Amino acid sequence: xxxxxxxxxxxxxxxxxxxxxxxxxxxxxxxxxxxxxxxxxxxxxxxxxxxxxxxxxxxxxxxxxxxxxxxxxxxxxxxxxxxxxxxxxxxxxxxxxxxxxxxxxxxxxxxxxxxxxxxxxxxxxxxxxxxxxxxxxxxxxxxxxxxxxxxxxxxxxxxxxxxxxxxxxxxxxxxxxxxxxxxxxxxxxxxxxxxxxxxxxxxxxxxxxxxxxxxxxxxxxxxxxxxxxxxxxxxxxxxxxxxxxxxxxxxxxxxxxxxxxxxxxxxxxxxxxxxxxxxxxxxxxxxxxxxxxxxxxxxxxxxxxxxxxxxxxxxxxxxxxxxxxxxxxxxxxxxxxxxxxxxxxxxxxxxxxxxxxxxxxxxxxxxxxxxxxxxxxxxxxxxxxxxxxxxxxxxxxxxxxxxxxxxxxxxxxxxxxxxxxxxxxxxxxxxxxxxxxxxxxxxxxxxxxxxxxxxxxxxxxxxxxxxxxxxxxxxxxxxxxxxxxxxxxxxxxxxxxxx
Amino acid sequence: xxxxxxxxxxxxxxxxxxxxxxxxxxxxxxxxxxxxxxxxxxxxxxxxxxxxxxxxxxxxxxxxxxxxxxxxxxxxxxxxxxxxxxxxxxxxxxxxxxxxxxxxxxxxxxxxxxxx
Numbered sequence: 069x070x071x072x073x074x075x076x077x078x079x080x081x082x083x084x085x086x087x088x089x090x091x092x093x094x095x096x097x098x099x100x101x102x103x104x105x106x107x108x109x110x111x112x113x114x115x116x117x118x119x120x121x122x123x124x125x126x127x128x129x130x131x132x133x134x135x136x137x138x139x140x141x142x143x144x145x146x147x148x149x150x151x152x153x154x155x156x157x158x159x160x161x162x163x164x165x166x167x168x169x170x171x172x173x174x175x176x177x178x179x180x181x182x183x184x185x186x187x188x189x190x191x192x193x194x195x196x197x198x199x200x201x202x203x204x205x206x207x208x209x210x211x212x213x214x215x216x217x218x219x220x221x222x223x224x225x226x227x228x229x230x231x232x233x234x235x236x237x238x239x240x241x242x243x244x245x246x247x248x249x250x251x252x253x254x255x256x257x258x259x260x261x262x263x264x265x266x267x268x269x270x271x272x273x274x275x276x277x278x279x280x281x282x283x284x285x286x287x288x289x290x291x292x293x294x295x296x297x298x299x300x301x302x303x304x305x306x307x308x309x310x311x312x313x314x315x316x317x318x319x320x321x322x323x324x325x326x327x328x329x330x331x332x333x334x335x336x337x338x339x340x341x342x343x344x345x346x347x348x349x350x351x352x353x354x355x356x357x358x359x360x361x362x363x364x365x366x367x368x369x370x371x372x373x374x375x376x377x378x379x380x381x382x383x384x385x386x387x388x389x390x391x392x393x394x395x396x397x398x399x400x401x402x403x404x405x406x407x408x409x410x411x412x413x414x415x416x417x418x419x420x421x422x423x424x425x426x427x428x429x430x431x432x433x434x435x436x437x438x439x440x441x442x443x444x445x446x447x448x449x450x451x452x453x454x455x456x457x458x459x460x461x462x463x464x465x466x467x468x469x470x471x472x473x474x475x476x477x478x479x480x481x482x483x484x485x486x487x488x489x490x491x492x493x494x495x496x497x498x499x500x501x502x503x504x505x506x507x508x509x510x511x512x513x514x515x516x517x518x519x520x521x522x523x524x525x526x527x528x529x530x531x532x533x534x535x536x537x538x539x540x541x542x543x544x545x546x547x548x549x550x551x552x553x554x555x556x557x558x559x560x561x562x563x564x565x566x567x
Numbered sequence: 568x569x570x571x572x573x574x575x576x577x578x579x580x581x582x583x584x585x586x587x588x589x590x591x592x593x594x595x596x597x598x599x600x601x602x603x604x605x606x607x608x609x610x611x612x613x614x615x616x617x618x619x620x621x622x623x624x625x626x627x628x629x630x631x632x633x634x635x636x637x638x639x640x641x642x643x644x645x646x647x648x649x650x651x652x653x654x655x656x657x658x659x660x661x662x663x664x665x666x667x668x669x670x671x672x673x674x675x676x677x678x679x680x681x682x683x
Contacts, residue, residue, distance in 0.1 A: 174667055175666065175667060177666065178663075270642075270644060271646065284641060284642060310651065313649050314642065314649075316646065376632070378628075379628060379629050379631075381625065382625055382627070382628045383629055385625060386626055393603060397603075397604075400604070401669060402676055403664075403667070403669075405667070405669075406669075407669035407670070411679050412679070413679050416606075416679070417678065417679055418604040419604050419605060419606035420606050422603075422604055423606040423607065426605070432615065432618055432619065434603050435596065435599050435600060435615065435619060436619060436623070436626075438602050438603040439591065439595070439599045439619070440626075442599065442602060448630075451639050452629060452630070452634060454639030455634035455637040455638070455639050455640070456629055456637075457639070458637055458639065458640035494621050494622060494624070494625050497625060508643065509643055510642075511643075534644060
């Protein structure tokens with residue numbers, strides 16, 4: 069790992085951190101690097117259906133500006149780095165579809181804070197990534213633009229909802245990508261595509277300009293090859309934004325500064341509920357082997373309990389749809405988005421525009437949410453779920469009195485075949501069991517590549533107390549110094565790795 | 568969604584009987600679809616009723632947890648909504664915002680006739 073490579077790494081093999089150094093050293097220009105990724109997006113990217121919109125002109129223009137900035141010595145660590153963004157971040161002048169027919173014609177009139185921060189840092193925007201419609205799904209099958217394929221096996225799902233973001237990093241179509249995570253949508257696809265993804269603490273990253281799904285749960289985060297890359301991206305993403313009323317006004321540490329802290333004495337909690345029924349045996353083995361690596365690094369392990377894990381799925385599938393039904397009421401066909409042909413009156417316009425604009429899963433969730441919020445049901449569903457949410461959050465807080473981080477599987481299984489669970493929403497929802505409670509509790513968590521099962525990647529999930537993203541990134545980085553799962557490349561992806 | 572004044576008579580949602588795993592009826596699906604302003608065909612009602620019954624079955628599992636005396640949690644950090652001074656901060660970008668309008672005239676959004 070730390071040995072010097074015998075052969076110079078190609079551009080595509082380099083991590084974001086390595087590319088950053090190469091750009092500064094003048095070994096490669098941003099234009100050259102950007103063009104390399106654009107070429108790969110045109111070929112591999114369209115096989116995988118990872119992108120909804122590619123922006124070659126904008127990207128090359130930004131790359132040119134970055135090269136000028138580098139020549140002038142006016143740089144940040146991300147100057148000239150080609151990134152791509154989940155298609156729910158509003159990008160001014162570029163289509164922002166959210167994977168929906170509803171927004172197929174929507175050109176964002178303003179820029180999200182996250183993408184604005186990357187712009188200000190001099191990063192290049194290659195384009196917008198495919199996703200489950202309105203971020204609702206765990207398989208990336210709910211996109212109006214069709215499913216994304218897993219780069220490790222094209223018959224398999226990449227996970228969701230940030231499936232395009234995960235596939236793009238795994239297939240080396242961008243140096244890093246952004247995702248969002250409402251119930252696991254960064255971590256689960258990161259696990260299934262063999263990349264590193266972090267969901268920050270609720271309120272750590274601004275939600276301004278993100279198309280809202282469930283406002284009390286949504287968080288944006290980086291998806292990248294390594295923990296170090298994710299730290300570099302989070303440095304740009306995190307921070308207070310007065311435009312998001314739930315964004316927290318707290319200092320942002322330099323997440324790269326603590327990557328090399330030793331892990332000796334780190335106390336790891338293993339929730340017994342995360343190693344229970346429903347967990348694939350081979351996935352369990354991968355996770356247990358990863359934890360042994362942490363013990364070798366000096367960490368100690370103890371069993372803990374998060375007794376409400378099972379019920380977190382029920383609480384989530386009330387709270388998220390309830391908030392979604394309210395958020396998605398803005399799509400009414402009046403001011404932007406899809407409008408039906410020849411509406412006969414206002415109600416007809418609302419009803420048909422929404423029925424035509426939204427896909428099946430989105431409509432189901434709106435209906436569940438509207439049902440749970442309707443008169444006579446509110447206390448039994450929404451209020452009940454919020455009480456359960458407090459119990460789930462408090463279970464984590466008690467656990468963190470005894471341990472520094474919690475570890476377990478990210479998802480109960482590796483990627484499954486496209487179409488396998490499409491008609492069974494309950495089976496699909498249960499796949500979120502290990503990720504969902506983290507969102508309810510507002511905690512930061514990451515998925516790190518930890519092994520392979522039947523040729524498909526499996527991630528280790530690490531959960532930390534509120535605002536302890538640095539601890540997660542440190543733990544991920546140290547693990548990546550002694551393992552090489554994060555360096556594994558899908559077959560066929562290496563074609564054209566000459567860079 | 569904008570307030571729809573053309574139809575002030577909301578059909579009553581059938582009253583909740585008992586919250587258990589009885590599922591959701593086709594009639595309830597139709598009323599919720601109306602509340603959510605989603606047109607839904609007869610065929611879709613049947614399929615949706617089946618799916619929603621399965622989903623509500625999963626959700627109803629939480630009724631088994633005793634939550635007596637627990638306060639609902641709206642923000643995981645127990646943070647309260649931050650207020651700002653009541654000052655105009657937005658600039659006028661009417662033209663830009665109207666570029667996505669499905670129909671417009673004289674700087675206004677066009678919708679079907681609301682009042683006869």
